[in-house]
Amino acid sequence: MYLFSWLFTTPPLAMATVDEVPYRSPVPLQWELARQTEIFLEDSLWPQAYSLLFNVLASGTISSTKAVVPLPQHLAVAATILVHPRTTTRAESEYEKEAPKAALRFLRLTNSLVGPTDAKFNLAFGFSQFASSRQGRRRAESPMFVEHDNLDTRPLNTKFNQAASVWHCAEDFWHAVGWAFNCSVLHPARWERWQIWLQFMCNVLEDDWKEREKKYQEAKQNQTDTSVLPENSERSEKEASQGAEPKEENHTGKKPKAKTVVQDDLGIFRESLIFRYIASNTTAGRNRRIMRAIFANGKANLGEFKEVFNDELRIPVPDQDLHNTKKRAGDINLDKDDYGDYQNNSDEDFEADQSSTSVSPPAKGSNTKTRRSKRTRRGTRNAMDEATDPIKMAKNKTPSQENSNLAPLGGYTSLALRQQLLSILSSVSEKLPRHFMPLDDLYDLFVENIRDLSLPIFQQFISPSNLPHLLPEAHSTLCELLLFVLRESSAPSSDDNYLTQAKLEKCFLPYAAATPSVGNNAKVSILLEALMTLLHKSKMLSVTPSLAEAVRSGIARREQASRDRNSIEWAYLKESGFRMKFMVEHILP
Structure with a gap:
């Protein structure tokens, strides 16, 4: 589709940050520091472990061009600590609540100083436990826990490693994404933690892709610079050794290594x-499953994207919290063998995750986990328990809560993350259409999932000022495709591959929606308003008699076609039309 030929003519503006502040060269972590960190993690001293790694990583960063990088296992455990119930919603002390903060500081610094590639995020953030379960085969073991001879994959003896980690409990990345967005609608307490994890992961995915784009462009430039050289590299090296300008010839003799990056069918992006x-996931419905995860709303997708950690929604009973607090307040007396609560920390959260990733009752006759029954005794549930119960939440929701603004998709932060993921997928589709899907097919899926959203959410997705993650070119293309679906059939088509003022006046502005629904007409008006804004920001829109007439006639046509004028959708339609008139009369040159 020619409509997409100009989507990615220039890299995102954020690319400049990579050029201005290059990543530092990685230096392996010394064995002594790695061992000390492992001791901290084994003893559940998580804040100390990641404060140590943070200080080591940050030392000498003002003048040094190198940075000491942690092991992938340290990164994997840190990412789990961000979201695991044991350190978040079920943390038993202020000390444990400090662990996610220390882990997040460490993860962000690693990503900003070293970068995803040299930090080996591909090893740290791999969902490999369920790699083959979707095809019905035996679950594969993660390489991180098998290759003991490799320092980067040697397992750590920590509570958050292996079966209790998010990388094992989640089926794959899209399972975690879908559950996180379900939490944004149904479970605010869990969403508070999942949004931090998901925001970090989205930033990592973006940074990793931009770093590879930069390397690809550099290799492409090197290929252009060396295109005049003989194809036989041995001949070039021989000529360099015999005489003229040996330094320049020796330097260029190494260029074919960078040249292979471009010739390998964009292999750097496939990595x-x-x-x-x-x-x-190689199943037939892979792409639609990805879309369902991004647009999960706590309703139809709740059965597909279930909770990641076992009993994730369970919260501690206040009496038990008070008891634990009193125990922690006591002094530790080693002479009297009084260790406070050090040896009494409950490992139920970790044992449950290791046994299974789904909620299941214990076997008959089992002696494990007898301290707490799966069924809460009558009278012990409190208001917080009921607030996080999905069944009671559904019953207690009022109509105003159900339909208020952005609640159906979890609020502004949730929408921003969803759009950020869509933007990342657009970049992948543009570079790897054969391995992922063509760009026009991807945008068809976008349209399929966006067009039926409620009007407040639809406006947030479309408005250029609210969620500016998409490039202006990609944004205008999405708006055009939505208009092709929503506008009346009598609207003419155009041979122009690019959005112009003439195309806007001829094909879009004067027309209403295909149905008399006031909601659809409001969506058409919002889309037209967005296109006018995008053209204005690009200095491609100016006031002309034809533009003013197209805006005026289109507003009248959409209002006349709409029937229900006592609904909130009618207010959206009127307000959008007013803003378009105001733009023509007071803003446009």
Whole structure:
């Protein structure tokens, strides 16, 4: 489709940050520091472990061009600590609540100083436990826990490693995404933690892709610079050794290594973290499952994207919290063998995750986990328990809560993350259409999932000022495709591959929706308003008699076609039309 030929003519503006502040060269972590960190993690001293790694990583960063990088296992455990119930919603002390903060500081610094590639995020953030379960085969073991001879994959003896980690409990990245967005609608307490994890992961995916784009462009430039050289590299090296300008010839003799990056059918992009997540599932419905995860709303997708951790929604009873607090307040007396609560920390959260990733009752006759029954005794549930119960939440929702603004998709932060993921997928589709899907097919899926959204959410997705993750070119293309679906059939088509003022006046502005629904007409008006804004920002829109007439006639046509004028959708339609008139009369040159 020619409509997409100009989507990615220039790299995102954020690319400049990679050029201005290059990543530092990685230096392996010394064995002594790695061992000390492992001791901290084994003893559940998580804040100390990641404060140590943070200080080591940050030392000498003002003048040094190198940075000491942690092991992938440290990164994997840190990402689990961000979201695991044991350190978040079920943390038993302020000390444990400090662990996610320390882990997040460490993860962000690693990503900003070293970058996803040199930090080996591909090893740290791999969902490999369920790699083959979707095809019905035996679950595969993660390489991180098998290759003991490799320091980068040697397992750590920590509570958050292996079966209790998010990388094992989640089926794949899209399972975690779908559950996180379900939490944004149904479970605010869990969403508070999942949004931090998901925001970090989205930033990592973006940074990893941009770094690979930069390397690809550099290799492409090197290929152009060396295109005049003989194809036989041995001949070039021989000529360099015999005489003229040996330094220049020796330097160029190494260029074919960079040249292979471009010739390998964009292999550098196939090694990206986001493509690994996409390719982890090879079933026929892979692409639609990805879309369902991004647009999960706590309703139809709740059965597909279930909770990641076992009993994730369970919260501690206040009496038990008070008891634990009193125990922690006591002094530790080693002479009297009084260790406070050090040896009494409950490992139920970890044992449950290791036994299964789904909620299941214990076997008959089992002596495990007898301290707490799966069924809460009558009278012990409190208001917080009921607030996080999905069944009671559904019953207690009022109509105003159900339809208020952005609640059906979890609020502004949730929408921003969803659009950020769509933007990342657009980049992948543009570079790897054969391995992922063509760009026009991807945008067809976007349209399929966006067009039926409620009007407040639809406006947030479309408005250029609210969620500016998409490039202006991609944004205008999405708006055009939505208009092709929603506008009346009598509207003419155009041979122009690019959006112009003439095309806007001829094909879009004067027309209403295909149905008399006031909601659809409001969506058409919002889309037209967005296109006018995008053209204005690009200095491609100016006031002309034809533009003013197209805006005026289109507003009248959409209002006349709409029937229900006592609904909130009518207010959206009127307000959008007013803004378009105001733009023509007071803003446009």
